[in-house]
Amino acid sequence: SGVGYVDTFLQYIKDKNLPVQLLLSTKANDLIIKDGRVAGVMAQAKNGTKYVLNAADGVILTTGGFGANVKMRNEYDELWGKKLGETTPTTNLPSATGDGISLAKKAGAGLTQMGWIQLFPAGDPTTGATSFKLGENSCIYVNKNGKRYVNESERRDVLAKANLAQEGGVFYVISSAKRALVDKDGRNAYGVKVADILKSGKSYKADTLEELAQKAGINGKNLVETVKRWNEFCKKGTGDEMGRPTCMDDHRLDEGGPYYATLMTPSVHHTMGGVTINKKAQVLNEAGNVIPGLYAAGEVTGGIHGTNRVGCNAVPDALVFGRIAALNFVK
Known part of the structure; x- marks a missing residue:
């Protein structure tokens, strides 16, 4: 740093x-x-x-x-x-x-x-900070309707434009607890306590996708179907609906809950x-x-x-x- x-x-x-x-x-x-x-x-x-x-x-x-x-x-x-x-x-x-x-x-x-001017695709909707995120920047993105809309491994400018086009200019990063980069002390990749992140209401945690959707205000039926298709792609390694070339190990969602959904928006990052x-x-x-x-x-x-x-x-x-x-x- x-x-x-x-x-x-x-x-x-x-x-x-x-x-x-x-x-x-x-x-x-x-x-x-x-x-x-x-x-x-x-x-x-x-x-x-x-x-x-x-x-x-x-x-x-x-x-x-x-x-x-x-x-x-x-x-x-x-x-x-x-x-x-x-x-x-x-x-x-x-x-x-x-x-x-x-x-x-x-x-x-x-x-x-x-x-x-460059926008970072995934920041805190209030402060712009990236430190409260659970999971990778390239975990799957879904909108409030529970659907993916972009290849999450794209360039930052492409991602930012796609994210801003969603309702309210916000979206959710979806990850499983097993893949959320949380250490043994309960801190995320930036050293922030997961308990504090959840308490702040910036991220949601649930044992099932249906419960996660209810907590976060996401269309539950669509989220379940979206994750199902993502898991099928991760298993086969080809044919992603958004054109992603690969499903890296840190992005898998096929090992069950708990799951996290983090609300994010693009923020000004570099001029x-x-x-x-x-x-x-x-x-x-x-x-x-x-x-x-x-x-x-x-x-x-x-x-x-x-x-x-x-x-x-x-x-x-x-x-x-x-x-x-x-x-x-x-x-």
């Missing part, structure tokens, strides 16, 4: 006694530009203390995307009909508001692919657009020329992932271009 990387870097800084100073709860308000070059940052701490941070070699923007900025989402969106409003949750922290993109734009930076950079991680202006002293890495940049970022690629994006930026500006 992200915490693991950050902890590793902090420990390395400590072990090597590197001259690194961290200013927490401190907002970068503006970039300092001298003689056409980015030469530092104007910042202010939460307690009001103001800082002038002079940069002899350069400034690296690593401020992330704008997944939590509703205004920016709908201003730039080209994929979702500008319907990513307040009712559309996000998996991101509240701090993912695109501030770094705005700072760079003010300094003359060009922006690219800002309209390409693929951002500041334009070159292979040296240098920020470019609207004319495609280098802005001296300004570098960027990670989700604050655009032009890396296309319209649909492949899962897990955001981490190497940030790490690789962060290192490239550092190596270039100290030359």
Whole structure:
């Protein structure tokens, strides 16, 4: 996880006694530009203390995307009909508001692919979080009518569009207790207690599919038939009605109850657009020329992932271009 990387870097800084100073709860308000070059940052701490941070070699923007900025989402969106409003949750922290993109734009930076916003197909309808799920993301999906409607192993954008098209924009992930990735301590794959998940009403558990449907508000007759057809596919390995190529072991539902149904909806996950950079991680202006002293890495940049970022690629994006930026500006 992200915490693991950050902890590793902090420990390395400590072990090597590197001259690194961290200013927490401190907002970068503006970039300092001298003689056409980015030469530092104007910042202010939460307690009001103001800082002038002079940069002899350069400034690296690593401020992330704008997944939590509703205004920016709908201003730039080209994929979702500008319907990513307040009712559309996000998996991101509240701090993912695109501030770094705005700072760079003010300094003359060009922006690219800002309209390409990725939705995670399965999130909490209220918070957007994925941590309360029971089962795999690719377990079968059913709507309130108890029917499947998509190949659950499809691309994230395909799944998100199909999920949003269901009644209320919500759907259920169905799994059996034996396949729900619950450990010996009763926690799911994210370390959340299953008892807490069930108590919150975000997931339902029952010994039979009929009881599960009643608890979750799903058409019971259709759910039973849907699971029956799914089990037949898992047994034969061919002929899935939604075109899935295989039934992996973690997705089987033919071993009996208890069963889980988790209510989910798509949530804003990653903004693929951002500041334009070159292979040296240098920020470019609207004319495609280098802005001296300004570098960027990670989700604050655009032009890396296309319209649909492949899962897990955001981490190497940030790490690789962060290192490239550092190596270039100290030359």
